[in-house]
Amino acid sequence: MTGRVPPTTIAVGSDYDVVIGSGVLGGVADLLGPDVARVLVVHPPTLPELTARVAAGLEARGVVVHLAEVPDAEAAKTATVVAELWGQLGRAGFTRTDAVVGVGGGTVTDLAGFVAASWLRGVRVVQVPTTLLGMVDAAVGGKTGINTAEGKNLVGAFHPPAGVLCDVDVLETLPQADLAAGLAEVVKCGFIADPVILELVESAVAADPAVARSAANPHLRELIERAVRVKAEVVAADLKESSLREILNYGHTFGHAIEQVERYTWRHGEAISVGMVYVAELARLAGHLTGPDGDALVARHRSVLESLGLPTRYSAGRWDELLTAMRRDKKSRGSTLRFVVLDGLAQPARLVGPDDVLLQAAYGLVSRAGQGRAH
Structure with missing residues (x-):
């Protein structure tokens, strides 16, 4: 036994x-x-x-x-x-x-x-x-x-x-939707620091999508441990978010704006899921993700998150509200917006003060279908 x-x-x-x-x-x-x-x-x-x-x-x-x-x-x-x-x-x-x-x-x-x-x-x-x-x-x-x-x-x-x-x-006993929302933060750690997380999620989805997004996921404890290790290493190096710790905010500037515009009726992980796709598109438009590898990484954001039942699009026609909310975000410096982006898988970087034209163009790429939550 x-x-x-x-x-x-x-x-x-x-x-x-x-x-x-x-x-x-x-x-x-x-x-x-x-x-x-x-x-x-x-x-x-x-x-x-x-x-x-x-x-x-x-x-x-x-x-x-x-x-x-x-x-x-x-x-x-x-x-x-x-x-x-x-x-x-x-x-x-x-x-x-x-x-x-x-x-x-x-x-x-x-x-x-x-x-x-x-x-x-x-x-x-x-x-x-x-x-x-x-x-x-x-x-x-x-x-x-x-x-x-x-x-x-x-x-x-x-x-x-x-x-x-x-x-x-x-x-x-956690509802499946809440567990899937938590997996969004786990996936974030995969994109910014530990690609094995993405591989574990993808292998679980390939075996059984329903199990992959439930507490029966055979990799769940390892996913938790890997995500906690990522956060622990970053936090130990930067307790008060002065530099390195900012990478943990990947997807959060746009995600927090969604939460505020939706008056917190969206689960945090659902909003961050859309936020990660948004910032991946923004990174591509700003020249941080280039060529076929960059295109593939943007596509991988959508495929991994959607396989977990998470949304990757947001309603069209809300840009002014979202931009106002982003400018109030505590990660901004004055009126300058800051985003964590990727230069490649597990290669986080910062994008400071991008042009509003780029910001709105990235929004168009996550709202073209006019969808709200993509459940």
């Missing part, structure tokens, strides 16, 4: 570890450290059983647990919710040796991280992402934030967690 594969631990520099495995939820207390007396567990209303398991594991180690249920999805990431959590921490007398634990998708880990960063100028936080997107993106890297009416994640702080715990078993 074959035993369970032991967890994989990926170090993010010397700051913290990301633990990936099956049945690892009991390890939250180990990541927090021995001196934590109280923990605020921030969670959405949709995960009562998982939250109870995390809380029970902490209580078994003598930790006093305070539960904080927050709204689901982007509705959690508001100043009002943050203020409510600050109030709960204050009433419970949380000190700098106490901690916050975020249990949920990327919105919860973003929120929990920001609350931890801002309470007493910073207390420990352990993230327990329960979605694929959270595991490979939001929970890893120490970027925290909330939304305002003017845009997504415009208020936030860099606050590395004490640890991240990714239990792949929880993905078995």
Whole structure:
């Protein structure tokens, strides 16, 4: 009888570890450290059983647990919710040796991280992402934030967690559309740094497209580990997104604009999928991707993402709204737009201040069919 594969631990520099495995939820207390007396567990209303398991594991180690249920999805990431959590921490007398634990998708880990960063100028936080997107993106890297009416994640702080715990078993109940959206961020890591990711996705799709976009994907744990390694290496070299870390934003400038224009009714990964195709077309128009190899790489964006059921086109007639949203993006410098592009597979580069004619031409190439979501 074959035993369970032991967890994989990926170090993010010397700051913290990301633990990936099956049945690892009991390890939250180990990541927090021995001196934590109280923990605020921030969670959405949709995960009562998982939250109870995390809380029970902490209580078994003598930790006093305070539960904080927050709204689901982007509705959690508001100043009002943050203020409510600050109030709960204050009433419970949380000190700098106490901690916050975020249990949920990327919105919860973003929120929990920001609350931890801002309470007493910073207390420990352990993230327990329960979605694929959270595991490979939001929970890893120490970027925290909330939304305002003017845009997504415009208020936030860099606050590395004490640890991240990714239990792949929880993905078995994740809706397929949410898992596919998380795979968009995994695919992004393939294009910017680790082409083996693309090969694993393509081989899984060739064997069975339905399985490839589900938790039954035989490569899913390896895909998670590879994506986390990409992010861990970049984050360790550039904690505060001053240079190298910007490559992790591949596809995000246009993707975030879609999210804002659609009032966050699109899943993040769906918007980033279109954003990657957009920036691939932009790179070709700007001369970063040339010749047959460049054409093939642009086509590979579409083929890989569409094989996972992700959209690669966006509605025509929305250019003015999208451009306005992009100019408000936090990655812009003044009025100058910045894009991460590719010079080739796993060869990221920067495109600063491209002409508006090129920007609109690339939009035309992702909106010619006049489609919205291509599901």
